[in-house]
Amino acid sequence: MYKLKVQSDKCNACGMCALECNALQEDSSGKVEVIGEGIIADSEVGKVRNIVELCPVGALSLTEEFVDMSAKLAELKSKMKQPLKFTPPPYDDYAFRLEDKDEYAQALWNNSRGGVSDEYEFDYKSASAARSAGERAFRDEIYSQADALAQQVIVMYEQRKMNRVARYAETSGNYKYGVHQRLIKDLRSFVNELESFTGKKFPLPSDFFTFRTRDTDYINRRQEKSNDWLANRIRENLESASEFYSCVKTDKTSEYVTVSSWFGSDKEKLVYKYAYYIDADGLKRFYNHVVRATWKSGKYTKQDAERELDAFHKAIEQEWLGKIDYLLRQIGDEG
Numbered sequence: 001m002y003k004l005k006v007q008s009d010k011c012n013a014c015g016m017c018a019l020e021c022n023a024l025q026e027d028s029s030g031k032v033e034v035i036g037e038g039i040i041a042d043s044e045v046g047k048v049r050n051i052v053e054l055c056p057v058g059a060l061s062l063t064e065e066f067v068d069m070s071a072k073l074a075e076l077k078s079k080m081k082q083p084l085k086f087t088p089p090p091y092d093d094y095a096f097r098l099e100d101k102d103e104y105a106q107a108l109w110n111n112s113r114g115g116v117s118d119e120y121e122f123d124y125k126s127a128s129a130a131r132s133a134g135e136r137a138f139r140d141e142i143y144s145q146a147d148a149l150a151q152q153v154i155v156m157y158e159q160r161k162m163n164r165v166a167r168y169a170e171t172s173g174n175y176k177y178g179v180h181q182r183l184i185k186d187l188r189s190f191v192n193e194l195e196s197f198t199g200k201k202f203p204l205p206s207d208f209f210t211f212r213t214r215d216t217d218y219i220n221r222r223q224e225k226s227n228d229w230l231a232n233r234i235r236e237n238l239e240s241a242s243e244f245y246s247c248v249k250t251d252k253t254s255e256y257v258t259v260s261s262w263f264g265s266d267k268e269k270l271v272y273k274y275a276y277y278i279d280a281d282g283l284k285r286f287y288n289h290v291v292r293a294t295w296k297s298g299k300y301t302k303q304d305a306e307r308e309l310d311a312f313h314k315a316i317e318q319e320w321l322g323k324i325d326y327l328l329r330q331i332g333d334e335g
């Protein structure tokens, strides 16, 4: 029996061999690796020998070795029947934690740059008039947008955490994608070894190396939860506006009617104007409250991510068992 080997330090990741040979696959760096033990069926030896000779850097080799095929087959069958193991991401990777609030508040602040925080108005006859105007502006422009701001926090949370864990995305670092890749690799290895050990070619359905299980509908259902529900929860959790008015600052401007000083007592008619502005630190505090309210209203929770992952694991396990059963039936083992 022949075994194919790769000297990984020599391989330059040209990709030529993996296209031609079922016993090889590319790893994440583009270099090739042998699938399973690299045992080559007798019928494939001629073809694989050509592939070995074509490697431009001599990284491949084919050697004849004694292999106890029935022992190998028994070992492989028991490996195929092992229950699947999953290692879901740690809690911190998907939980929306209050400790993260500064990061989310900072992101809201970054998004608001050039907005109302630059507001500086002066056209008021008294400090109290300026302050009332400032409070009105704050209420109309900032506080009234608390619902929309909270939804921004939710969107940021989805993008940073939930999408990496609870939703399928074809990117490295995505948990579900990683599970798919691992299972596809294992399946390829099983098929390859079964064919080598039995000397048979199995008819495989065209979608055999594909898993349909991506998202269950759990998170999607949570996402569809009405925004009104979210807005109401946020309103319940956002404390009184008066607390936030502390970020409105008033100031006396240096503007006055200089011409009046030319007419003696008219000097008393000096007109001072007053300004208000929204204090940046105060606004940051407000965003912090929004983040806290969002966290308390909890559109998604750690439990949501866990339920989604649980449902995903069950569903993909079903698919996996179906594929393993199919392979076992091909070799007359009904499990």
Ligand code: SF4
Pocket: 006, 010, 011, 012, 013, 014, 015, 016, 017, 018, 031, 032, 054, 055, 056, 057, 058, 059, 060
């Ligand atoms: S042909 Fe050789 S160098 Fe190219 S990927 Fe295969 S082993 Fe690596």
